[in-house]
Amino acid sequence: MTHPTVPQLTYQDRIDRLRATKLRHTQEKLRELGSSDMDDLPVILPPAESRKMARVVNGSGVLILDALFKDYVPKSNHPSGGIFGARACGENIRALLDLHPPYVDPLSSLAGAYMSHFTAYRQPAWNPDFDYSHLHENQRKYKLLHGIGAVQHFCQDEAIGLTQGWGGILGRIRHYRTVNLDAEAQELYDGLEHMVLGLQDWISRHAATAASMAEHETHPQLRQNLMEIAAINERLVNAPPQTFREACQWMLYYQLAGKMYNMGGSLGRIDQFLYPFYAPDKQRGLLTDEEAIFHLACHFVMDTSYTQLGGPDAEGNDTTNELSYLVLEAAHRLRIPLNVGVSVGQNVDPQLLRRGVEILFEDRTGMPKFLGVDNTSAGFARNNYPIELGRLRAYSGCHWCGIPGREYTVNDCVKVNLAAVFEVALKDMLADPAARPSVETLWSFFVKHLRCSVGTVAQSLDFHLDHMHRVFPELHLDLLCYGPIEKGRDASHGGVEFYNLGIDGAGLATVADSFAAVEQRIEREEHLTWADLGRILETDWAGTKGEQARLMMKSTPRYGSGGSRADFFGVQVVRTFTSIVKEKPTPHGFNMIPGIFSWAATITMGKDVGATPNGRQAQSPISHGPNPDPGFRRDAAPTALALTVAAVQPGFGNTAPMHIELDPGMAKSRKGIDEVMALIRGHFAMGGTQINMNILNKQTILEAHKDPSTHPDLVVRVTGFSAYFASLSPEMRQIIVDRIITQE
Numbered sequence: 001m002t003h004p005t006v007p008q009l010t011y012q013d014r015i016d017r018l019r020a021t022k023l024r025h026t027q028e029k030l031r032e033l034g035s036s037d038m039d040d041l042p043v044i045l046p047p048a049e050s051r052k053m054a055r056v057v058n059g060s061g062v063l064i065l066d067a068l069f070k071d072y073v074p075k076s077n078h079p080s081g082g083i084f085g086a087r088a089c090g091e092n093i094r095a096l097l098d099l100h101p102p103y104v105d106p107l108s109s110l111a112g113a114y115m116s117h118f119t120a121y122r123q124p125a126w127n128p129d130f131d132y133s134h135l136h137e138n139q140r141k142y143k144l145l146h147g148i149g150a151v152q153h154f155c156q157d158e159a160i161g162l163t164q165g166w167g168g169i170l171g172r173i174r175h176y177r178t179v180n181l182d183a184e185a186q187e188l189y190d191g192l193e194h195m196v197l198g199l200q201d202w203i204s205r206h207a208a209t210a211a212s213m214a215e216h217e218t219h220p221q222l223r224q225n226l227m228e229i230a231a232i233n234e235r236l237v238n239a240p241p242q243t244f245r246e247a248c249q250w251m252l253y254y255q256l257a258g259k260m261y262n263m264g265g266s267l268g269r270i271d272q273f274l275y276p277f278y279a280p281d282k283q284r285g286l287l288t289d290e291e292a293i294f295h296l297a298c299h300f301v302m303d304t305s306y307t308q309l310g311g312p313d314a315e316g317n318d319t320t321n322e323l324s325y326l327v328l329e330a331a332h333r334l335r336i337p338l339n340v341g342v343s344v345g346q347n348v349d350p351q352l353l354r355r356g357v358e359i360l361f362e363d364r365t366g367m368p369k370f371l372g373v374d375n376t377s378a379g380f381a382r383n384n385y386p387i388e389l390g391r392l393r394a395y396s397g398c399h400w401c402g403i404p405g406r407e408y409t410v411n412d413c414v415k416v417n418l419a420a421v422f423e424v425a426l427k428d429m430l431a432d433p434a435a436r437p438s439v440e441t442l443w444s445f446f447v448k449h450l451r452c453s454v455g456t457v458a459q460s461l462d463f464h465l466d467h468m469h470r471v472f473p474e475l476h477l478d479l480l481c482y483g484p485i486e487k488g489r490d491a492s493h494g495g496v497e498f499y500n501l502g503i504d505g506a507g508l509a510t511v512a513d514s515f516a517a518v519e520q521r522i523e524r525e526e527h528l529t530w531a532d533l534g535r536i537l538e539t540d541w542a543g544t545k546g547e548q549a550r551l552m553m554k555s556t557p558r559y560g561s562g563g564s565r566a567d568f569f570g571v572q573v574v575r576t577f578t579s580i581v582k583e584k585p586t587p588h589g590f591n592m593i594p595g596i597f598s599w600a601a602t603i604t605m606g607k608d609v610g611a612t613p614n615g616r617q618a619q620s621p622i623s624h625g626p627n628p629d630p631g632f633r634r635d636a637a638p639t640a641l642a643l644t645v646a647a648v649q650p651g652f653g654n655t656a657p658m659h660i661e662l663d664p665g666m667a668k669s670r671k672g673i674d675e676v677m678a679l680i681r682g683h684f685a686m687g688g689t690q691i692n693m694n695i696l697n698k699q700t701i702l703e704a705h706k707d708p709s710t711h712p713d714l715v716v717r718v719t720g721f722s723a724y725f726a727s728l729s730p731e732m733r734q735i736i737v738d739r740i741i742t743q744e
Helices: 011-033 086-099 133-141 158-177 183-216 220-236 243-260 275-283 289-300 322-334 351-364 371-381 387-392 418-431 440-468 508-524 532-538 544-556 564-584 601-607 639-644 669-684 699-706 730-743
Strands: 050-056 063-069 267-268 306-309 339-344 369-372 414-417 498-506 591-596 658-662 690-695 715-717 722-724
Touching: 011 289, 011 322, 011 369, 063 289, 086 183, 086 243, 086 669, 158 183, 158 544, 183 220, 183 243, 220 243, 243 289, 243 369, 275 289, 289 322, 289 564, 306 322, 306 699, 322 339, 339 351, 339 669, 351 669, 351 690, 369 601, 369 669, 371 387, 387 591, 387 715, 414 418, 414 440, 414 601, 418 440, 418 508, 418 532, 418 601, 440 498, 440 508, 440 564, 440 591, 498 564, 498 601, 508 544, 508 564, 532 544, 564 591, 601 730, 639 658, 639 669, 658 730, 690 715, 690 730, 699 730
Parallel strands: 267 306, 306 339, 339 369, 414 498, 498 591, 658 690
Antiparallel strands: 050 063, 369 690, 715 722
């Protein structure tokens, strides 16, 4: 008797099915949890019988709906019901890992998925014993994202874990527990040990699950895959990875734990720390490039973290290698929201840029983005560091970098709402009987309040660094940093070598256009008085006369139009903001690094600001990053945008990313690809630091905005992150529509 041959599945067959599963999970989350204006998080909902929903405050202070395990009961150690300190956080994340079911997909070469966020169980998020009410007045006055309670947003060094494994890390914890005997260190070691033990048990259960599934799997190819997963996971409970596949599996567990613990999203220079596994496997014939691409794709479908390809080593030599291209290829074959950055620099392999641009146009997923590594390295050196350190920083988040394992930054967690500062300054000037209203006077009020807002942030960051280790320590990142285990100190409290705290200005175009509008319409043309403006803004441009005034103010030559007064004010705002940030460290002596970036918070920050003189209505979104507002000039020339954003770079190592939308038709020929490459290189030659690109046409985006179900797999780059367009809120979709229909 003969048996029918079971068809073999190609790697691409399996990738396609994994992508379909991810899309199904995404649509289920959208139905259950609603829209989300943040990074695409590959969280899988818990099984229906184990699931409950809860409204919680996330790490950015935003009220969201999150999925929880209904049987998980956090153990509080405070009368408020909160979970505070290393020991309590460690115990509770271990308990969550103990409850967390394994996830094994026979199609994937890697096991693991996460189903809940530990941060969702931590309510309240801040320990009320550490009172900062003395800062509330200014924090609220200027609508600051002040950084107290900020988590992750710095970069671990994956090489530590890949060389030591969980057993080695646990051994180091237990060794240094006998060296550092003070109470703070002992509590940290308790928390770290709980996390590692919880992870080891979780991995062990994945091994058992895969072995059990293999017994019942009828497809020989998938049965063999499950047996391999079981063997790999059983080994990785203690031992460090030895092969490329094992390294990808180890890395995935670490990344999933970070997502679960505090939604961590850094990954770093993947083509560097995985290369020592790729090269020997390839040389010994144990790994083909097709297999490597598949293992990478299996990782990315479960972890969309931020990663850099290419770029300099400490001496300035390019690090691009074969694996850099395979990472790009894995992302290309997946075509899902991913955050891969391609380095562009004088010594970087130019073919990496070309391949990145080709994939950008082929896939139209906003991937990859482009990193001006020469400028960010040189800028970081302006903080009185050797440029070698700047070159070692790795792209690890929406718009930021960090020295892997050595630098604490809280990048992208601190925002000065420049539009709110402007609003305070304008109202203050108009209410001051001693002030003679003028643009010059308004500027002086703006600078005064900007200095006060930055000073409040500096005090807030000091308070954060004083207390965060006793609230929500960085247990997950501590494991792969140099210092926390050795010193017995959390990364937020002296555990690492460098402290460079990011502080971003947001709403640049809103402020620049407002200054230009009042200068032209009030001072030069005298169409309105300052008193008229105050009354009109208070009424949010109400009535026919108010609308006429709004249109008049809005029609002033805009920031980005080229040579306008708004362009002048844009440069002056950034120079002043940068100067204030850099004129002194925080009161406790910590360095701050300025950037211009708003993330997706343009909507929430806008809700805190009334009508502004540029014609913006009350509670509308503020402008996005360093970009001009949509419609900044009739031709929306890419070169004009590139010039504008290059002119407003703070220049100290953090970025002011250019976000640009291009039509797919630009790349119909090699000449089109060359032109886009020239645009990228030109922007960086002028001082730019990072570029986010969307490749979409008007018809597609309008169809998807009208009915997201018509394009469920449409991926867009929102700000520094990419996401499924259908998963975004109508307000965020509208922002993207406005950008695209005015810049295509």
